[in-house]
Amino acid sequence: MLTMSSCDKKDCNGDLDGMWQLTEWRDADNVVKATKQDMIFYSFQLQMSSFRRENDTPFFIRALLKVSPDRITIYNPFEYVGDKHDEVRPMSILSSVGVPEDGIFWIESLTNSSMLLRTNEGSRLTFRKY
Numbered sequence: 001m002l003t004m005s006s007c008d009k010k011d012c013n014g015d016l017d018g019m020w021q022l023t024e025w026r027d028a029d030n031v032v033k034a035t036k037q038d039m040i041f042y043s044f045q046l047q048m049s050s051f052r053r054e055n056d057t058p059f060f061i062r063a064l065l066k067v068s069p070d071r072i073t074i075y076n077p078f079e080y081v082g083d084k085h086d087e088v089r090p091m092s093i094l095s096s097v098g099v100p101e102d103g104i105f106w107i108e109s110l111t112n113s114s115m116l117l118r119t120n121e122g123s124r125l126t127f128r129k130y
Contacts, residue, residue: 012046013067015112019043020127025098028122033098040097042127049074051097061093062086063103072117074103098125 022040025033034040039054044065053059063077077094078086091101099105105117108124115127 013044013065015110016044016067016072016115018045018129020115021130022098022125023128024124024126026124033123042097044072051077051094051099053097059096061089061097063094063099070107072105072107074099074105098123 020042021036022034022038022042023036025035025040027033041052041054043050043052044067047065048062049065050060050062061077061079063074066073066075074094075091077089077091079089079093081087091099091103094103095101100119100121100123102120104120105125106119108116108118110116113129115129117125117127119125
C-alpha cells in the first residue's frame with residue numbers, strides 16, 4: 001500500500017517566491033554598489049527570507065518577511081550560532097547585501113523572471129530569478 005502525503009504550506013508570495021540573483025545595485029547617486037559578479041542572492045518563501053553572498057567573504061543570514069502588493073519588509077535578521085540556536089542580529093548586518101536599515105523595499109516591477117526594488121534612500125536593486 002502506498003500513501004501520498006504532503007505539507008500544506010504553499011508559496012504565498014506569488015512571483016516573489018523563489019531564488020533571486022542581484023544583477024545590479026545602484027545607490028541614490030546612481031553609483032554602482034554591486035553587480036552579478038559580487039554573487040549576492042536573495043530567497044523568499046512563506047514569511048521567510050535569506051540573504052547570501054558568495055564572494056571572498058561568504059555571508060548567510062535569514063530574516064522574517066512581510067509582503068504586500070507594492071512593498072517587501074524585512075525584519076528580525078537572525079543567524080545560526082550552533083547547537084540548534086539562532087541569534088537575532090541588528091538590521092545593519094544586511095547592509096552589505098543591499099537591504100536598507102529600515103528593511104523596506106518598494107516593488108517597482110516584479111515578474112516570474114525579473115524584479116526591480118527601490119529603497120526609501122533611493123537605491124535601486126535589479127534581480128533575475130534563477
